[in-house]
Amino acid sequence: MSVAVGIDARSPRRSASRRSASFAIPVLIAVLAVTAIVALTVGAAGIPLSRLPAALGLAGESTAMAARDQLVLWSIRIPRIAAAAMVGGLLAAAGAIMQGLFRNPLADPALVGVSSGGALAAASAIVFTDSRFGEALRFLQTELLPLAAFAGSLATTAILYGISSRSGRTSIAIFLLAGVAITAIANAGIGLLVFIADDRQLRDITFWMLGSMSGATWTKSALLAPVLVIGLAACALIARGLDLLVLGEADAFHGGVDVERLKRISIVMVSAMTGVAVSISGVIGFVGIVVPHLLRLVIGPAHRLLLPASVLSGAILMVGADTLARTIVAPAEMPIGILTAAVGAPVFLFILLRQRGLGSL
Amino acid sequence: MNAVIEARHLSKRAGRATLLDGVGLTVAAGEMVAVIGPNGAGKSTLLRLLSGDLRPSAGEVRLNQRDIRSFTPRELAARRAMLSQHINVTFPFTVEEIVLMGAGERSLREAGPLVDAALDEVGLAHFHERQLPTLSGGEQQRAHFARVLVQLACGEAEHGPGLLLLDEPTSSLDLRHQIDLVEAARRRAGNGTAVIAILHDLNLAIRFADRLIVLNGGRLAADGPRAEIVTREIIRDIFEIDAVVHQADGVPYVLPQSMRAAQTGI
Numbered sequence: 001m002s003v004a005v006g007i008d009a010r011s012p013r014r015s016a017s018r019r020s021a022s023f024a025i026p027v028l029i030a031v032l033a034v035t036a037i038v039a040l041t042v043g044a045a046g047i048p049l050s051r052l053p054a055a056l057g058l059a060g061e062s063t064a065m066a067a068r069d070q071l072v073l074w075s076i077r078i079p080r081i082a083a084a085a086m087v088g089g090l091l092a093a094a095g096a097i098m099q100g101l102f103r104n105p106l107a108d109p110a111l112v113g114v115s116s117g118g119a120l121a122a123a124s125a126i127v128f129t130d131s132r133f134g135e136a137l138r139f140l141q142t143e144l145l146p147l148a149a150f151a152g153s154l155a156t157t158a159i160l161y162g163i164s165s166r167s168g169r170t171s172i173a174i175f176l177l178a179g180v181a182i183t184a185i186a187n188a189g190i191g192l193l194v195f196i197a198d199d200r201q202l203r204d205i206t207f208w209m210l211g212s213m214s215g216a217t218w219t220k221s222a223l224l225a226p227v228l229v230i231g232l233a234a235c236a237l238i239a240r241g242l243d244l245l246v247l248g249e250a251d252a253f254h255g256g257v258d259v260e261r262l263k264r265i266s267i268v269m270v271s272a273m274t275g276v277a278v279s280i281s282g283v284i285g286f287v288g289i290v291v292p293h294l295l296r297l298v299i300g301p302a303h304r305l306l307l308p309a310s311v312l313s314g315a316i317l318m319v320g321a322d323t324l325a326r327t328i329v330a331p332a333e334m335p336i337g338i339l340t341a342a343v344g345a346p347v348f349l350f351i352l353l354r355q356r357g358l359g360s361l
Numbered sequence: 362m363n364a365v366i367e368a369r370h371l372s373k374r375a376g377r378a379t380l381l382d383g384v385g386l387t388v389a390a391g392e393m394v395a396v397i398g399p400n401g402a403g404k405s406t407l408l409r410l411l412s413g414d415l416r417p418s419a420g421e422v423r424l425n426q427r428d429i430r431s432f433t434p435r436e437l438a439a440r441r442a443m444l445s446q447h448i449n450v451t452f453p454f455t456v457e458e459i460v461l462m463g464a465g466e467r468s469l470r471e472a473g474p475l476v477d478a479a480l481d482e483v484g485l486a487h488f489h490e491r492q493l494p495t496l497s498g499g500e501q502q503r504a505h506f507a508r509v510l511v512q513l514a515c516g517e518a519e520h521g522p523g524l525l526l527l528d529e530p531t532s533s534l535d536l537r538h539q540i541d542l543v544e545a546a547r548r549r550a551g552n553g554t555a556v557i558a559i560l561h562d563l564n565l566a567i568r569f570a571d572r573l574i575v576l577n578g579g580r581l582a583a584d585g586p587r588a589e590i591v592t593r594e595i596i597r598d599i600f601e602i603d604a605v606v607h608q609a610d611g612v613p614y615v616l617p618q619s620m621r622a623a624q625t626g627i
Contacts, residue, residue, distance in 0.1 A: 243462060246454060247450065251448055253413075254414065256434050256512075300454070
């Protein structure tokens, strides 16, 4: 007989430490709801909690004040909060998937040039569709930008994987250094576009570099939603594979994972999620590093839970950061990329030091 | 003889280097086979070809009389389990989570008893909650062995006796755990599993296996019962050292010359 199948379950019953895990999703949903409500009430035009039901159209008073509030909420704030939540969720999930794929907690789409690749492609699309040659496509600009950003991100991820992966092993050092080089190349390309761009294009392009949710509209949010839904569904598909991939490609295969398929799906997902997020918000760094890392400390590294929890936590972080970005220097706006970098970079350094301590770098 | 795995004219080239050259072998259900040979002889390459992880440059591998390339990764995982040499887990998975990975889609509720039994068997009974990266090298190796045992058990519950491949499974283990591991593998063979292991310690290989396969320079140098393989001449040819082969209770054991010299005080 093989390993005693009928053994009685006398042995140490388990998992006190990860018991918190099962509460993670409901708790995160609740926190996201609270964050979103706070975000609804603060801003250049304050809407106190007492006026919120009327402003949302839930209570029936149709005063002038309510009409103004409704306008602010429905045409500016709600689409922006929705977009921020989805961008945050996409970036955090893309980070978590990328870290699983590269077996490296320091992987992040923005850090290794995937976001820059997307931004370069998007900026190219702006300049091209405004030029004489691309005139015919100008009416498609809104649709073209996310596609271009996706293509740019996909190309960057594929190049990165090709460079840093050799016969089934991924070199962490080569991966990060290749990311630095790719970011530099993409930024050089963006710099060139800045050089040839006119004033209006320049403003658009600068926006890609710093990251901002100020361009969020219902149309743009509508582009994010399907990617997020498909992404979440795909997360369920790849979660176990990413868990086993931590053993290395060969051993994931020995454990029954179709590694090539897993890598293809993961690369396409990271690229799509990052690309679409970048096309709405520009380059926002560190969300993809900070969120999964903190979550692993609390709920463990198993991707079945980590991926959806990353989506929710990324959403919370981004809604919070965006609310801060549009209030701390009101009526002006701070680029959100500055905020996330200010929080994220120290966390990145902290992970780096810990990794060094564990001797895995 | 019921062949579980069969390799025919197996060759593997990487660039200009020939890692393996025309190797053929058959291992039957319940057989214990040790693969020995000097560094760079092609032992790990052979095992990875037998596991279906590498594709041969020439020749073929048949698992249960079927071309190994015709199995999906999941089908393969249900019929053969393999323990690799160096596994470096970067994320803070617990020992229990790692071992459960051997159970495929089964939940902890379904596979819990298997996980517990395997951890018990490798001497990590109370390590469920420990994070794998915090364990010593030997403990990590035993945890991975437990994972592989769970995978084998799950597969065998559905498809009958399978194939267990071990690539230097004792490399970071102390003496007691080396013997424990060998005995755990022997128990599997006693239940019909075909076991193939790469071992560097000749005496452990002798103790482990009834049959030894010797690789040298990518070629099959010898294949047969241990008494025929473990001779002074073959050891000198393959490992380029002089050794004395003694017999104890009908089992040979090897004493490299320099060690014997030290013992006799010369």
